[in-house]
Amino acid sequence: MRLDTVLAALDRRLDPESAAPLAVGFSGGGDSLALLLATLDWARTHGRSVLSLTVDHQLRPASAAWTRDAIARAEALGATALGLRWTGDKPATGLSAAARRARHALLAEAARAAGARVLLLGHTADDLAEAAAMRAQGSTVSDPRDWSPSPAWPEGRGVFLLRPLLTERRADIRAWLIERGQTWLDDPANDDPRSLRARMRRAGPTDIAWKAPPPPPPSFAGDAFGILTLPRDAAAAHVAAACLCAAGTVRPPRGERLERLVARLRSGEIFTATLAGARIDAGPDAVRIGRDAGETARGGLARLDLAAGETGVWDGRYEIFAGGAAISILPLKGLAASLPPAQRAALKAVPASARPALPALLDKAGGVSCPVLGGPSLAMSQGERVGALFLDRFRAATGLIDQECVT
Template sequence: MQLGDPVQEGPDALAARVAGRLDRRLSKDDSAPVALALSGGGDSLALLLTAGAWARAHGRPLLALTVDHRLQSESVGWTRFASEAAHAVGADWRGLVWDGPKPDRGLTAAARAARHRLIADAAREAGARVVLTGHTADDIAEADWMRDRGATLGRLRDWSPSPAWPEGRGLMLMRPLLTERRGALRAWLTEQGARWIEDPANTDPRFGRSRARLALAGDAPARHVPHREGRSEDGAPPCIVVEEEGVLGLDRTVGARALAAALVCVGGGTSPPRGERLAALLSRLRAGEDVVAILTGARVEARGDRVRLMREPGELRRHPVAPVRLLPGREAVWDGRFAFRTDQTGWRVEAAVGRLGALTAGDRARIDRLPAAARGACPVLLRDDGTGPVLADPAVARRDLVPERLALALDQTTHEDDLTRARWRNAVERPIFTDMTFRPAAQDGASDDRGPL
């Protein structure tokens, strides 16, 4: 992404620039709310004021979400300030709290992860599809400074999937201020007569982000140039194809970012593979070697020209996934890969591993369509009355989350309208997505904070 939109003159230049960016990404005349992360600091307050004006002009509800991490004695007052600011621009507001014990180490990362989870849950519950955040060009520069000193932060983009999983499924993050300078935003707020919160943690040298901010104070942020995704010999981007439910096929020339994203999606987790392991796998794939490897809970099988990714059933034995009990009318996610919902009581979801022999002949015929190594990682349904295991039942709807998650991770979704397609199917239809193909975008680089997603 390139910094520096064309400069517009006049007192409404910032609002006009933000409105233009929102116009390019968001739907108009839609009743679903747009969510906005509001801390009460200068960046998020500038976002609230500019996005609020856009929402009023287009009749879109705006929902501001404020997380109290319970880390500062002033947090209650800050939350009240955020509530008042949101209501002053006509936005709805909801306060969220990170309760429970706080870790002694890695507090900043834990707070960030908790914030993403809380905001994603609240946004999805409200029916929002996009969450606006107030990251700026200075945040890009600070992250670059931290990476140069060993941090594992990802690269911020103006449009990327929520990093919370499965809480953030189907949610995109948008950063309309990513080319703006923090100082310019505060100057603009001052002209508006607005007040904002200054968190003392932002200048506390115990935290890496604060050290970066202090080190870069007054410096212009470096221009961020993304890496480029690897391409095949004919110049076309490598493909990833959904061959069967939960099974991906890919080209040996796939790039690092796309492979990492596919591994995380198939494995159902959130942590990308370690850099050295990913590099070693890429080297072997490009050398044409036959490979069987397990990374991040995903199994890689490469033989000849064919490379397949699938969930590794052995991981479900080594690290069992707890059964998921389905509650009527509520969506439930199992193993980070499948979503279920039903209107009945008494259903639960478990792994097929160890239960394949108990399936009916019809279900065995269906599951045998999958590679042998993938069968045990399939979900099965059981009922409290003794029914099951079965692969499907008319009373339970199911969808495979891997394709939709991968579509978001590989930049196939560029507008809010792309998130409104109907995705649910009844499980007895046995969806096999053999016609779904993903072409990684040209830009390479992780999304918000960490990981490829």
């Protein structure tokens, strides 16, 4: 492994002036061990702490002991260490995908709780090659990127993933570890023939399939009401990201449905459509993408109840702090007449399609408020706070936040 290359990748993305800890996903395997050692090296130089996070998926009898060993190893190397557990029933099908989603959510939540903005993961050049081979077999797995927002939502809001080993081969990493007298654990799941990734790994090294992400969008706009505006010729990846962020969902649109939408945008057609929880209004010069207020089939726009002092995310789009009293959050649809006069007046300036999907806050006495409309709130007076998430999420998804120090 070329340690200087890895450290240069850390220099490029991390903020040397930050006091926040760096979170590292550490399984005890060779790749994550090399990552933890390199991160500790960089962090010591810059006076930053490192938090090692180990996930116990509870899928094997030995997993608890493995987790304890990983925690002890990380602490011996100089990191603070924490074990995380995937509890509850496990699915009978799609176990690998479910475990991956659970792992990302656990890691992101722990990183955010510790104040870390960056979570480092030990994916390598071999992982890139394996992903390409898996897609050739019909898988929809995507390439790991060197820098990207956490895929866990809303658990991963504000957390970025950094993979500084993507230029390094797995064999070279292990040779580097052996030179330093290090030993590591080998996960038996990597040899399970039921896993497509394991079969690709056993097939041996293949060429690396480098795939650069699309450049950031040349122009876009967003507002507090959940609408993202893009040019009609926006890249398909940016259209997909806008649908994802405006809808507050987890999975962006892909495949033929996305291709058809982009083709309609390119044609100049004026139309309104819905896709993946988003409403798309294509005008003469731009496309406005917001929340589909009628989308409830996948649990969207569901009621959220918060106790006093509790913070939650409603509909994947707004982070809400309850303040000094319990509140409930529902879509504004059907409640606009109960808003304070100033907010009813402000609502008239909001596009009609966006109004029903705005967050309405209800207090115990039945008072209604929509803080994103501004103005004095007669119903809410306990220090509630509402923050829109979709614009920063879109900026992160399209590469406009490319370093830890960029806000």
